[in-house]
């Protein structure tokens with residue numbers, strides 16, 4: 001079977017976009033995500049995003065995002081900007097676009113420049129499944145001691161749709177094998193039975209953070225939009241960055257601007273671009289992908 005797709009990236013977080021606005025989500029959506037995301041063997045990506053019929057009367061489309069291992073994410077901060085850019089160039093040429101999601105609600109996006117979108121990401125909350133820890137008034141869990149990968153850490157658990165485990169470092173954040181090893185150890189820690197995304201953040205100025213990311217379901221990625229929001233929220237809550245001001249989150253794939261507002265809602269601004277389109281042959285799935 002042949003499938004039309006568009007490859008897009010936001011801050012280097014790359015997804016394959018499949019337009020299902022007419023037909024709806026395909027039954028093999030998760031299996032296709034595993035197959036198509038494999039770098040060197042197929043299109044290659046951090047995951048697949050299906051654009052589906054809207055869930056609300058005022059929605060322009062709905063978005064379903066699947067990580068490279070076939071697990072479904074609740075939200076995708078980089079992916080939703082690319083989804084808006086895709087819709088903008090495929091029939092919804094408006095500067096305000098509304099994208100529905102099954103469990104994170106509707107996201108409203110504003111086109112603030114050529115290929116530049118600002119998205120209202122909603123309120124940050126406690127990461128939902130940090131077992132045994134108690135958040136402040138049901139809010140994020142701050143300064144939680146955790147042993148993982150043979151090291152003792154202090155982590156901040158914040159959800160922005162997806163759950164995130166944020167760690168602040170004095171040194172430049174880890175990359176390569178170190179990022180993969182620590183990300184995996186923390187991301188699969190028993191405190192997080194549903195798995196968690198991991199961000200290492202080094203404050204580099206009063207409003208700037210250098211960040212590296214290990215994503216559940218995809219491994220190390222060049223950026224994570226909800227992750228950038230979670231890092232900014234943790235930085236505000238721990239007094240490292242100001243509330244209500246733009247915070248620049250520098251990731252290996254690009255810089256995202258995040259503003260944590262007085263009511264705990266978060267604004268995320270960043271690029272969104274198509275890189276190529278094509279047709280891919282869907283093969284019967286042979287070998288399952290290993291856990292990342």
Ligand SMILES: N[C@@H](CCC[C@H](N)C(=O)O)C(=O)O
Pocket residue numbers: 013067072073074075076077078079162163197215216217218223224225226227
């Ligand atoms: N890269 C995304 C988040 C994707 C989902 C995440 N891996 C999860 O399963 O929670 C972003 O830009 O937010």
